[in-house]
Amino acid sequence: MGASLSIDYVTHRFSPSAEPTLKDIDARIEPGQMTALIGRSGCGKSTLLHMLAGLLIPSEGCVRVNGHQISSPSAKWNMMFQKASLYPWMTVQENAALGLLFAGHSKREATRQVDALLDMVGLHDKKKENVQSLSGGQQQRVALARSLATNPEVLLLDEPFSALDAFTRSALQEEVPAICRERGITMVIVTHDIDEAITMADRVLVMSQNPGRIVSELPVKLPWPRRHMDVGFQTLRDELMQQFKGTDTGLSGRDAQSSQPADSKAESAA
């Protein structure tokens, strides 16, 4: 079963003298809930996810899983990194099976279990290959299979589909939440794609930058599977787009040169 997550007034500075990267982040996530985190590039999404995984200790505040403060990583709350970080001396299969091996499964059992996942992500014919010969999107899918294989209570995904084409991505946008729902996994996904956030999550958190804060929160109360053309979907998308736009003009004011055209484009897209 999934675990609850609680982020208690987290502020983070990468060096004591620096401006805070994250500021006063406070949020609670229910067991089994699926949360999407969106925000501008560099606003601190990955940083926050690292904290949820126990890979980074916030300089102020703390993160709790099921009420217990976490201070170290564990297979129970698994994070899929933005960079695939596969082990180059292992095949696709070995990379994907690693978490199961660590959990004490036999090599055969682990292989059997990941085979199904590798089929799901479309890598059935690459299982024995060295990960260094994979394409960018294939590597990302190996990392996804590796994270899913450990069957964690909390699954943290950092832009998991960024290197995938529209079809593969779309398939996985449906598969992954289905798996999480089935197993009751609490999922947090970082994405830069508003449609993806709406497609996959129960609620969306919008982050601002400089410093990174959660500026708004939107529940997504649409039935599964979600269709991009549904009216509810479109309304939510418009709303989020507004929120998102707000993160820039209202709070940082720095990214002016790049935000100007972005606004106009985003408007036209919405």
Added chain:
Amino acid sequence: MGASLSIDYVTHRFSPSAEPTLKDIDARIEPGQMTALIGRSGCGKSTLLHMLAGLLIPSEGCVRVNGHQISSPSAKWNMMFQKASLYPWMTVQENAALGLLFAGHSKREATRQVDALLDMVGLHDKKKENVQSLSGGQQQRVALARSLATNPEVLLLDEPFSALDAFTRSALQEEVPAICRERGITMVIVTHDIDEAITMADRVLVMSQNPGRIVSELPVKLPWPRRHMDVGFQTLRDELMQQFKGTDTGLSGRDAQSSQPADSKAESAA
């Protein structure tokens, strides 16, 4: 001024005994033309781009720039890699200015030139930072600035915006073609985003997988800047979506498990 590119019956195998990764690719690209290359993850897009950059020699056929067969990389045809590959011992600025330094510019001159580009990609406040402390999207933007700085005749972009949020991405989708148009740069962009392809290119090539072939080609004859909601845009998108779908069912038939849901999703999106 831009150069013309010609891909002459290129077939490529990564090992002599393996199935070909690319098969009979034949295409011509006019000087100053902007071409988008779309296709499933793992179909060979990056491989093809490496060949256009002179970083990989095809096992059969050849690639010509302005009629001359190319067999080695050069600053004249610059590729931005799918993985950022920044040099960790250099600051953001130094990384971006590297091509100019290689071209013989003084450090001061090089810095001055990249500063404008770094401002454009929204990294004005990160110039002196070590690239290892950047977020994924920030690293990608540094790599983009580095590629643009060399002012190449041919610019090859391998999923250049995959790690960027909607706004930043949208801004750059407009900026980059504008720069290319202005300077007459021949651009080839690999992307997994159909909207991006239509937004940025004069024509779109669709690749199939196993083996990688160019299965169809669509000219994009829309005025700049392009709006997602325009009718012409939507028609093109629907058409491309159909082509794209065809790459799977028609030619590989392997990716069945993942393509099934993809189809339904993509359809709903279209």
Added chain:
Amino acid sequence: QPPADEVVRIGYLPITDATVLLVAHAKGFFEEEGLKTEPPTLIRGWSPLVEGFAAGRFNLVHFLKPIPIWMRYNNNFPVKIMSWAHLNGSGLVVGRHTDAKSFADLGGKQVAVPYWYSMHNIVLQMGLRHAGLTPVIKSQSETLAPNEVNLQIMPPPDMPPALAARKIDAFIVAEPFNAVGEMLAGGKMLRFTGDIWRNHPCCVVCMNENQVNANPVWTQKVMNAIVKAQIYSQQNKKEVAHLLSRDGKGYLPMAANVVEQAMTLYDQESYADPNAIQNANWGSGRIDFQPWPFPSATRLIVNELKQTLVGGDTTFLQDLDPDFVVDDLVDYRFVKAAMDKHPGWKDAPGFDADNPFDREEVVKL
């Protein structure tokens, strides 16, 4: 300013065998002859000394007596023995764990020698053979028959600790390592070599034959200084010991008291058990100085070398005619002339006024 090769360039090892060269330098005997000198160069180990001499770095050195035989007849290097450097000066020390009292007690034991081609090895093997023992060179793990004695080569500084750690049972070496072995490792002097072979040569003074032939006048001056140093050393052992030591002019790294014991302590009370001095009537010292290269000794050495077990290939030795060597290897002219000029050498032990340039070799095992 004389040409470079007329400057006396001495190479030496930091042992008492180098005494005469060092005394001649320290006392200014070369300068008295009108020669220029460079400070003597200290070298560790016979091999680099030989190499330095052969490369022309030195024009005056001391070698263990068998070395020039080897160089001249195996390597065809034009080396000449100009005179002896000293007499006696070595001993066989046994570990206190062995209880050995004589050569006969060394059966089944491990004995270290400093160099295969040394007087020490020759004298040791003479003694062993006399006692009915067979010298062998085997690896440490092989078992020895009761009548076999295993030889091994070892740098002298390692001999005393090896003896203390019972890795070897005895060693034969030049001073001052015997003295050190006695003082630090609880070793006992089994026998002085000078008590076995009366006034045996140990080290010799050598020069390059080409140099000698090209520069007879210079050579004569050098030999004059050497003979003077011999006489001075024999008459002033104690002072010389101090002079050479770290507390004197620092030619040797050892302290004065060690060098002194190594050059002078030679009495029957101190060495009664085991009986290291059985021929007190020979009148020898622990070390003595006498320049004349008696041909009979050279002949004996060549003959003995042929039967001495060594670690290398010795085929050339078998065809060597001792009488030829006696005349070919040694240059008697200059030392004789120098001795005629400086008669003080007549005080040396074993001097026979009737027949000063010939002697009968006396070996008592």
Added chain:
Amino acid sequence: MSTKTSSALNAPSSGFNGLSPLLSMLSSLRYPALGITSLLAAWWFGGYLVANDPDMWAFANFAPAPTFHALYGLVASGAIWPTVLSSLYRILYGLFWGIVIGVPVGVLIGYVGSAMKIANVPFQFLRMISPLAWMPIAVLAFPTWDSAIIFLIVMAAVWPIIFSTAHGVRRIDPNWFKVARNLGASELHMLRRIIMPAIMSDVLAGIRLAVGVAWVVLVPAEYLGVTSGLGYAINDARDTLSYDTLAAIVVVIGLIGYGLDSICSLLIKRFNWHVE
């Protein structure tokens, strides 16, 4: 291993040339042949210079011709085998202990910051001690000469292994540690599955250096109370001014060392996970 760049660029096409396997094997011997020829030429020239110098001709025996003559003699008489065997035994034994001690210690000080801080000063002192300075200690502390010699070899060979290993651990991509922890790796898993494979080529590079250092130390080490071995033979050859034998022994050492090094190279290739 070929140039990075050319392999990255041309590797795929290189498989398609029309050479028969034999021909391509011969052509792959081209480079080593060139290397060996240059070495021999330099060696011969050195010998030639010395032989023509009126002062030094006595040393000209180290030239190639006399050397190979002496080598032939050593091999033909069979005298070389016990010599080789006893030294090889000491070297391998020393390397064995060097690896057994060096790899764990290297991993420890590379991985655990405090271990590194604790060990730094003692290690800096110990590693600068010459085998000749250790000799009295070795003589006092070890029951047999062989073990004393092996001790000297270990004391010299262990440092490249420790340092290379530690350096390798410190160069591991920090993300690899993060990912592994994140997947629930215990310290043991970390060691077996992540650290060891990641540093294998560094360890082997350290061992390669250690092989060289071990041979270098063997010669002074075999001053100690043994009567066989290549170091002993070198000392002996110098004592008798047989520079032909000396050079022949050096050649033998080179051949064995080359063999050991080739094993390391093969292992490096085997464990190297960089795509060529």
Added chain:
Amino acid sequence: MSTKTSSALNAPSSGFNGLSPLLSMLSSLRYPALGITSLLAAWWFGGYLVANDPDMWAFANFAPAPTFHALYGLVASGAIWPTVLSSLYRILYGLFWGIVIGVPVGVLIGYVGSAMKIANVPFQFLRMISPLAWMPIAVLAFPTWDSAIIFLIVMAAVWPIIFSTAHGVRRIDPNWFKVARNLGASELHMLRRIIMPAIMSDVLAGIRLAVGVAWVVLVPAEYLGVTSGLGYAINDARDTLSYDTLAAIVVVIGLIGYGLDSICSLLIKRFNWHVE
């Protein structure tokens, strides 16, 4: 450098502890102090064992107390300074040449596949040659004793530098070469901007090893006609069995070596581009 994992996890929080700078400096000395203490304890215990052995007590002088006494004597009399200076000169000179030769050669054989194939056999032979076997050649070939000694040091110290450098070059991320070529880097740019910064820490690791090897070789090298230097002093001490002086010289070598090594460490920190 601290544990990878702990630094990755806790580094940000460690800056916030409330200790005053002095206290935290003291606590950072905790680990080295522990290391030094253990070394002294082991040393003292070795001396104790030897002193209590009825056969060997006379050789117990290498224990800490007599050693520091001897060290005090050497320093107080000032006798140590010329000794240190002349050896330091030889070591630094040897290292200088080791670096000047080793780094370019290492880059060449790491970068250019054919250079590696050509050099492999000659290098394997040369690097296994003991300084003692080189000695006759050194005596013949060099005009002064000092230069012969420096030659011996170079011949030993150059290998770790060459191998570390080459290993570092071979471990460079192939993408870094691709990107650079793609940006129009000439071979010279590649060398200056990519290869050199990328391998800096490997080169320095090689130099660290070379420092140790150079000191090890110094002792036999100073067999040769010089009258000062630490190796010479060790030989002297061995000849006189003054193990207290021997150990004192070893301590001095350790101190200097530690100093040189610390410089390397600092440089490694300076040139290391891994984020901690």
